[in-house]
Amino acid sequence: MTTVTNGVNVQALLDAREVLKGAPEAAQFTWRASASWQHGVHSQIKVQSFFGLGEEREHKAESVFEADHPEVFAATDNGITPIEYLIVGLASCLTAGVASVAENRGIQLRSVTSTVEGEHDIRGILGADSDVRNGFNDIKVTFHIDADASREDIEALVAQSQKRSAVFDALTNPTNVTVEVA
Amino acid sequence: MTTVTNGVNVQALLDAREVLKGAPEAAQFTWRASASWQHGVHSQIKVQSFFGLGEEREHKAESVFEADHPEVFAATDNGITPIEYLIVGLASCLTAGVASVAENRGIQLRSVTSTVEGEHDIRGILGADSDVRNGFNDIKVTFHIDADASREDIEALVAQSQKRSAVFDALTNPTNVTVEVA
Numbered sequence: 001m002t003t004v005t006n007g008v009n010v011q012a013l014l015d016a017r018e019v020l021k022g023a024p025e026a027a028q029f030t031w032r033a034s035a036s037w038q039h040g041v042h043s044q045i046k047v048q049s050f051f052g053l054g055e056e057r058e059h060k061a062e063s064v065f066e067a068d069h070p071e072v073f074a075a076t077d078n079g080i081t082p083i084e085y086l087i088v089g090l091a092s093c094l095t096a097g098v099a100s101v102a103e104n105r106g107i108q109l110r111s112v113t114s115t116v117e118g119e120h121d122i123r124g125i126l127g128a129d130s131d132v133r134n135g136f137n138d139i140k141v142t143f144h145i146d147a148d149a150s151r152e153d154i155e156a157l158v159a160q161s162q163k164r165s166a167v168f169d170a171l172t173n174p175t176n177v178t179v180e181v182a
Numbered sequence: 183m184t185t186v187t188n189g190v191n192v193q194a195l196l197d198a199r200e201v202l203k204g205a206p207e208a209a210q211f212t213w214r215a216s217a218s219w220q221h222g223v224h225s226q227i228k229v230q231s232f233f234g235l236g237e238e239r240e241h242k243a244e245s246v247f248e249a250d251h252p253e254v255f256a257a258t259d260n261g262i263t264p265i266e267y268l269i270v271g272l273a274s275c276l277t278a279g280v281a282s283v284a285e286n287r288g289i290q291l292r293s294v295t296s297t298v299e300g301e302h303d304i305r306g307i308l309g310a311d312s313d314v315r316n317g318f319n320d321i322k323v324t325f326h327i328d329a330d331a332s333r334e335d336i337e338a339l340v341a342q343s344q345k346r347s348a349v350f351d352a353l354t355n356p357t358n359v360t361v362e363v364a
Contacts, residue, residue, distance in 0.1 A: 007222035012256030017308040027310070029302040031266045031318075035273035037294035040189030043277040045270045047262045052304070053254060060259045065247075067274030072235060074194035077242045080229045082278060083348045084213045085271030088227045091217035092249030093264030094361065095225040112219035120211040122234070125348050126199040128209070135352035141361040155363050162361050166265045166307050170317030171357050179276065179323040179344050181337050 008103040026053050042068040042078045087116040087139065089167045094141060097161025107153060110146040117142075139171065190285040208235050224250040224260045269298040269321065271349045276323060279343025289335060292328040299324075321353065 020027040029052040035045045048062040066079030080088075091114050102109050118139045124132040145154050162168050202209040211234035217227045230244040248261025262270075273296050284291050300321045306314040327336050344350050 007224075009222075009256035013308065016255075017305075017310045020305050020308060021310045024303075024305060024311070027303050027305045027308075027314075029304055031263065031269060031300045031302060033266065033269040033273050033298045035270075035277050035296045035298070037277050037281060037291065040191075041278035041281055042189075043274045043294075045273050047266055047270065050252070050266075052252075057252070057254060059252060059262060063248075063262050065270050065274075066245075067270070067278070069278065070232070070234075070239070070241060072239060073198075074191035080241060080245050081213065082271045082275030083352065084215060084229050084232075085267045085274070086349060086352055087213060087215040088217075088229065088247050088249070089264045089267030089271070090359070091215050091227050092225045092247075092267070095217050095219050096223035096249070096251065096264060099219060099223055109219065112225075114217045116215045116217070118213045120213060120348070121206070121209050122211055123199075123202050123206060123209045124351075125346050126195065126202060126209075127346065128199045128203045129206070132209075133351055133355070134346060134348045135355065136348075136357045138358040138360070141359065143361070143363050145363060151363070158361060158363055164307050164309065164316060166302070166316045166318075167268060168359060168361075169306075169315055170265065170268055170353060172359050173315070173317065173356055175318050175353050176320040177272070177323065177350060177354050178320070179325070179340060179350075181325050181327060181333070181340055 004103055004106055004108045006099050006103045006109050008100045010100065010103045013100065028052075038078075040068070041075050042066065083118065083120065083136070086171065087118050090139065090141065090171060091116045093165045093167035094158070094161050097165050098143070098145065098157050101157050101160045102147065105153070105157070107157065108148040110148070112143065112145050114141055114143045116140070186285055186288055186290045188281050188285045188291050190282045192282065192285045195282065210234075220260075222250070223257050224248065265300065265302065265318070268353065269300050272321065272323065272353060273298045275347045275349035276340070276343050279347050280325070280327065280339050283339050283342045284329065287335075287339070289339065290330040292330070294325065294327050296323055296325045298322070
């Protein structure tokens, strides 16, 4: 294997894999977000704390996000729409995977960019047609990758990233979601 | 119906519903995000343009997001993790729904906050156990709502929001995702 410098500490991840095989309770993470309604359909969402490796932890900094609807929905467009956050997550998850797999395979990356497009028939959320689902009809991700590797090897990187992606799984397979009033 | 001031233009949404019933092609939206790998598992994602109501459109401003992994994953923690973006989207989508349904039902909201917790067994993404999925095991959303309404009416608001939520649907039902190298 060539020594590459994509910046991913693959050895730490391989070590974590071995350790967590024997300590499944440490592998249980809880990710958290807190939302606060502002006005109209505008809300503000904060993320900082999470639980993992057996204890409460925090990101280095609190991240604050705004979500709203665009003016074409008669809203104030103070931020992207909630559904767009899903494709932000998908793009970044697959990109992190490409970098990690490349590092593990000794492939030097020069640039990785991607575009995600989510097709959405808004008749679902408006209640205009009960046969139309509320979410995306489908999502397409297109990668442009400049790397020291053949096209075949680059396609294999992307395929492996997809196979290990948390967000790809969350969007392509159902998750149980419970919603309660405190 | 009481006149309420939650700030949601419900009449515009009801009008859009009627118009789009007879113009399904106008209801086809495309949401877009572009990601650019930075270093390690850190990427930057930009969102501004989208397609809808038959033409290319833009949010008022470009939104720029950072995604990374935390230091406990031997990464640089320059932003929240990709999977956390999914719960940001879920929290904001359900909150927008609560405000919209409340407006439609004549319920004045005073405050709406929520916490979303996503349980995640990271043995999946690490490849430590092939029986563990990559995404969330389950997600729990807890709302705190102060409104001029009974507890029963508040619970009905949340239930209706869930029923019409784009992100709730996207997480609880599968979506086809295609990933390609250009």
